[in-house]
Amino acid sequence: MGDAPVLIPDAGPWITLAYADGLDLLLKPGWPVAMVDMVLEELTRSQTPTSQQIGAWVKDQCIPVWSTEVCRRAAGRRQRNVGEMAIQETMQGLAMEDPPRRGVFLFEDHKIARATFLLPPGCLKVTTRAFLLFQERGGWLDSAVAIERLAIEAGRQFSRLRFPLGFPPD
Structure with a gap:
C-alpha cells in the first residue's frame, strides 16, 4: 500500500456520503x-443533519486529522474557501515528502473545477460522482446512481459536476 494515494475529501463529499x-x-x-x-471544523462546528454522523465516523474509523497552518490562522473565524486552502496546503505537504506522496482531492464544488486550484504533480482532484463511478467499475459498489439517489432523497442537493475523465490514478 506504500504507493497508494491518500484520499482527502472536501466538505461536500463527506456531506453527500x-x-x-x-x-x-x-x-x-x-x-x-x-x-x-479545517474541513472537520467546517463540518462539525454547527449542528447539521450530518455533523454528528461525520464526526463520529471519523473518530470510530480512526481517520487521521491533519493539522494545517490555514486552520490555525482561521481559528474562530468563518471565512470562505478555507477548507479548500487547507487541503491545498496538505497536498503541497505530500509533494514535499521524501519520497513524494500522491493525493486524491475529492470535491463537489463547481468553483474548484473552474478555479485555479493548484495541485502538485501526482495529485488529482476528483468529483464525488467520478469516485462513485470508479467504485462501481471496480466492483466495490453495485450502483453509483443508487448512492446519488439516496443522498438526494435524504435531502442533499448533489452536484451534477463530472470531473475528471481520467480517474482513477495510475
Missing part, C-alpha cells in the same frame, strides 16, 4: 483516508 449513509465507501479502494482539520 453521510446523507446516503455511505461514508464507508471512502474506505472501499483501500487507500488511506485523511481528514484536514
Whole structure:
C-alpha cells in the first residue's frame, strides 16, 4: 500500500456520503483516508443533519486529522474557501515528502473545477460522482446512481459536476 494515494475529501463529499449513509465507501479502494482539520471544523462546528454522523465516523474509523497552518490562522473565524486552502496546503505537504506522496482531492464544488486550484504533480482532484463511478467499475459498489439517489432523497442537493475523465490514478 506504500504507493497508494491518500484520499482527502472536501466538505461536500463527506456531506453527500453521510446523507446516503455511505461514508464507508471512502474506505472501499483501500487507500488511506485523511481528514484536514479545517474541513472537520467546517463540518462539525454547527449542528447539521450530518455533523454528528461525520464526526463520529471519523473518530470510530480512526481517520487521521491533519493539522494545517490555514486552520490555525482561521481559528474562530468563518471565512470562505478555507477548507479548500487547507487541503491545498496538505497536498503541497505530500509533494514535499521524501519520497513524494500522491493525493486524491475529492470535491463537489463547481468553483474548484473552474478555479485555479493548484495541485502538485501526482495529485488529482476528483468529483464525488467520478469516485462513485470508479467504485462501481471496480466492483466495490453495485450502483453509483443508487448512492446519488439516496443522498438526494435524504435531502442533499448533489452536484451534477463530472470531473475528471481520467480517474482513477495510475
